[in-house]
Amino acid sequence: MRNSNQPNNSIAxxxxxxxxxxxxxxxxxxxxxxxxxxxxxxxVIVLVIIISAIFAPWITPYPEHAGPFxxxxxxxQPPSLQHLCGTDNIGxxxxxxxxxxxxxALIMAVVVLALAVPLGVLLGxxxxxLQNTWIDIVIMRITDVFLGIPSLILALAIAxxxxxxxxxxxxxxxxxxxxxxxxxxxxxxxxxxxEYFVIAxxxxxxxxxxxxxxxxxxxxxxxxxxxxxxxxxWVILIGAALGFLGxxxxxxxxxxxxxxxxxxxxxxxxxxxxxPALAIVLAIMSFNLMGDGLRDMLEIRxx
Amino acid sequence: MKLSxxxxxxxxxxxxxxxxxxxxxxxxxxxxxxxxxxxxxxPRAPEEVVQRLRQEMYLDKPLPEQYFYWIKGxxxxxxxxxxxxxxxxxxxxxxxxxxxxxxxxxxxxxxxxFAVLLGILAARYxxxxxxxxxRTLSYFGVAIPAFVAAIIFMLLFGCYWPILPVLGRLSPxxxxxxxxxxxxxxxxxxxxxxxxxxxxxxxxxxxxxxxSLGPLFQEARIARSSMVENMRKDxxxxxxxxxxxxxxxxxxxxxxxxLIPMVSVMGLDLSALFSAxxxxxxxFNWPGISRYGTNVMLHKDLNGISAVTIVLGAVFVVxxxxxxxxxxxxxxxxxxxxxQGI
Numbered sequence: 091m092r093n094s095n096q097p098n099n100s101i102a103x104x105x106x107x108x109x110x111x112x113x114x115x116x117x118x119x120x121x122x123x124x125x126x127x128x129x130x131x132x133x134v135i136v137l138v139i140i141i142s143a144i145f146a147p148w149i150t151p152y153p154e155h156a157g158p159f160x161x162x163x164x165x166x167q168p169p170s171l172q173h174l175c176g177t178d179n180i181g182x183x184x185x186x187x188x189x190x191x192x193x194x195a196l197i198m199a200v201v202v203l204a205l206a207v208p209l210g211v212l213l214g215x216x217x218x219x220l221q222n223t224w225i226d227i228v229i230m231r232i233t234d235v236f237l238g239i240p241s242l243i244l245a246l247a248i249a250x251x252x253x254x255x256x257x258x259x260x261x262x263x264x265x266x267x268x269x270x271x272x273x274x275x276x277x278x279x280x281x282x283x284x285e286y287f288v289i290a291x292x293x294x295x296x297x298x299x300x301x302x303x304x305x306x307x308x309x310x311x312x313x314x315x316x317x318x319x320x321x322x323x324w325v326i327l328i329g330a331a332l333g334f335l336g337x338x339x340x341x342x343x344x345x346x347x348x349x350x351x352x353x354x355x356x357x358x359x360x361x362x363x364x365x366p367a368l369a370i371v372l373a374i375m376s377f378n379l380m381g382d383g384l385r386d387m388l389e390i391r392x393x
Numbered sequence: 394m395k396l397s398x399x400x401x402x403x404x405x406x407x408x409x410x411x412x413x414x415x416x417x418x419x420x421x422x423x424x425x426x427x428x429x430x431x432x433x434x435x436p437r438a439p440e441e442v443v444q445r446l447r448q449e450m451y452l453d454k455p456l457p458e459q460y461f462y463w464i465k466g467x468x469x470x471x472x473x474x475x476x477x478x479x480x481x482x483x484x485x486x487x488x489x490x491x492x493x494x495x496x497x498x499x500x501x502x503x504x505x506x507f508a509v510l511l512g513i514l515a516a517r518y519x520x521x522x523x524x525x526x527x528r529t530l531s532y533f534g535v536a537i538p539a540f541v542a543a544i545i546f547m548l549l550f551g552c553y554w555p556i557l558p559v560l561g562r563l564s565p566x567x568x569x570x571x572x573x574x575x576x577x578x579x580x581x582x583x584x585x586x587x588x589x590x591x592x593x594x595x596x597x598x599x600x601x602x603x604x605s606l607g608p609l610f611q612e613a614r615i616a617r618s619s620m621v622e623n624m625r626k627d628x629x630x631x632x633x634x635x636x637x638x639x640x641x642x643x644x645x646x647x648x649x650x651x652l653i654p655m656v657s658v659m660g661l662d663l664s665a666l667f668s669a670x671x672x673x674x675x676x677f678n679w680p681g682i683s684r685y686g687t688n689v690m691l692h693k694d695l696n697g698i699s700a701v702t703i704v705l706g707a708v709f710v711v712x713x714x715x716x717x718x719x720x721x722x723x724x725x726x727x728x729x730x731x732x733q734g735i
Contacts, residue, residue: 128532234406235413239706240668243686247418247702250690251425327538331672334540335691354544354676357552364548367541375536 122387129383135376143192150186158342166359176361178352184361187344188369194345195373198260198338199325203318205264210271211314215302217272218279230276236269242328249337259338263328267321274317278310312388320381323374330370346370396721403717407710414706415467419460422699428452429695434476463699472700477692482700485685490704491575492562493674493681497666498576500601504609504662508655509648511609512616516651517643519621527613534610539669543603543676550599558596560678563589600677604669608662612655620651653724660716664709 123129147153151174161181169176175184217229236244241263248262282288288305296305326346332338333347341348346366353363423429430446431438447453450473451462466473472482515527551559558564562577570580570589578597581589623629624647632642667683674684682701689697 231409231413234410235417238410238414238710239702240664240709242668242671243702243705246671246687246690247421247698248425250693250698251421251695323536330538331540334672335687350541350544354547357548360548360552363544367545370538370541371533371536374538375532378536379532 119387123383126383126386128379129386132376132379132381132383135372136380139192139373139376140196142189143196146186146189146193150183150189152183152186153190155182155186156190156342156344166356168359169361169365175365176359178349178362179356179359184349184365187349188346188366191344191346191349191366192369192373194256194339194343195326195329196322198256198263198329199322201260202263202267202325202329203321205260206267207271207314207318210268211275211307211310213268214272214275215279215307215310218276219283219298219302219306221280221283229272233269233272233276236266237273241266242331245328245332246335246337249332254337254340256339256343259329259332262332263325267325270321271314271317274313275310278313279306282306282309316381316384316388319377319384323377323381326370326373326377346373399721400718403714407714410710411703411707414710415464415703416460418699418702418706419463421702422695423452423459423463424456432693432695467700467703473696475689475694475697477689477694477697482696485697486682486700486704489680489682489685492679493667493670493683495562495576495578496597496600496604496670496674496679496681497663499578499597500605500666501663503601504605504612504666505659507605508609508612508616509652511613512620512651512655513643513648515613515617516620516624519624524617527617531610531614535607535614537606539604539607540672540676542606543600543673546599546603547676557599558592559599562593562596562679564592564596600673600679603677604666604673607669608665612658612662615655615658616651619654620647623647623651649723653720656716656723657720660713663712663716667705667709 123133142149146156150156151172159180159182161177163181164173164177165179165181167173167177167181173183173185175188177183178187213229213233217226217233220226244266245259245262248265249259252258252262283301283306288301291301291305329338330345330347330350333345334351336348336351339345339348346369349366350363350370353359353366356362428443428447430443430450430452434443434446451459454462470483472486474480475482475485478485511527511531515524518524547559550557563569570577570584570586573580573583577593578590581587581593629642629647632646637646670679670681670683671687673679674681675687678684682704685697686701686705688694689701
């Protein structure tokens, strides 16, 4: 779980904090990343998804179909040039709804990670710095408990106890998510704190705050960013699973999981199921490919 | 660190995790909802009935005392009454647990066999078309959530190409084998009832394939990359130098150390099977604990929710301990206690 670019057992002792390897050689990193065709495919799909989600009202052929819209005359049409992915059982264009659903899925991923990552990273840093004190023990044992149960089950349990809204679904997922970052950062922080540049900073009287946030944190960031890139896909997956059960965004707001479940109830219109399902797979796959590319680029071993 | 002390430490740790889980679930099911009795009975129940349930659930006592009564019940196998099925939750769980076990065990077997097979193939023909095909497939496969696969199977086999049954564990009209292990396939085999075995087996295929698809490809990827990494190790050159045949090297010397990282991820993957089963069982109408779990969750049955989460959490922890033990036995560095890093 460490960066190979950093001095490990090398004889040369560096008393200066290494520059964050991500920003340091941006050009070289980009070259490495772009050499892998799979990572590039992932990046392109991710960009297409993000851009189409942002500009959904302008690029979708039927933006009004994302809201409360009913047109029984054109219900259940198979895919055609007018409706790329067909229409659903009440006549809404599925392609437009998928693009709008990407919006919800991405917002969910951003909010969940924005809640979970800072919390997890902060707790991991603190526990790693105060190793073998009661604070470390308390934080890491709580982390173990949260990692002791599959996220989907915990997120479901929390989401059903709260009211079924998008915000509550996001809170439920965040509650299950921070612990992974705590464990990741804890592992890194507890090895980095023994590096000479940290000890040197400590010796010249730098404050705990400075050591934590200026010396240790920047050196934990590359794996954290890589994990974020990978996790966007997994948050979309859990969000879709919750949506499939009717938790999360409520109709008529389109959500990927909920569209799949609608399709399952109208099994004669196969396009109602297949295209939202493909959209979920595509989203998860592209973020995975991009995250893998980042990981290879930064030469990080996550597991 | 010696193996015995490693195991002891692992065991104590898992007991602690289960204890922590129980507190967390208690908070989710008893504290977060505000008034569980009111939630259980619905807004229209008369106040005195709610009051009686409150007393029955010890909700009038302070929180630590409530937890004490609750955990006492849980430890003696009493999870209270399910408001969804109107029966004791422990009965419901006992009945449905074996169905889930059958599904997860079968999916786990599928996962291991195919992951090792694909991993070996990809590593053996590294960078040839076989490898590229398997790698492309696995990028796609990892990204397919189990419930999406289940829905697609449902659509394909339930509607357009009905060659495999898509609902339940057994076709109507086929007699249930006597309950020995609770696993229908095993029970019917023990009885010698091959008709029931074949039927139960056919019912198992689609749900377990849907479940194992994602973890399978993930494991295959790990198997491939660890084999490729080990192929560069010096001990392989030495063995080649001794003139040991490629086949023996492949299976005897390369496979075993390469399986270790796979097995250690398997703990996570097995628990992923349990959690993915939540939606898959519902889709295939598989009468297991996860379908029960989804039902109690959607009906806000708090006793059911806390029971299902704590049982699955405990299973998860136990599975991970077992996997750790297997890794310890596979890896001589841990078994012989020469690795100080553990």
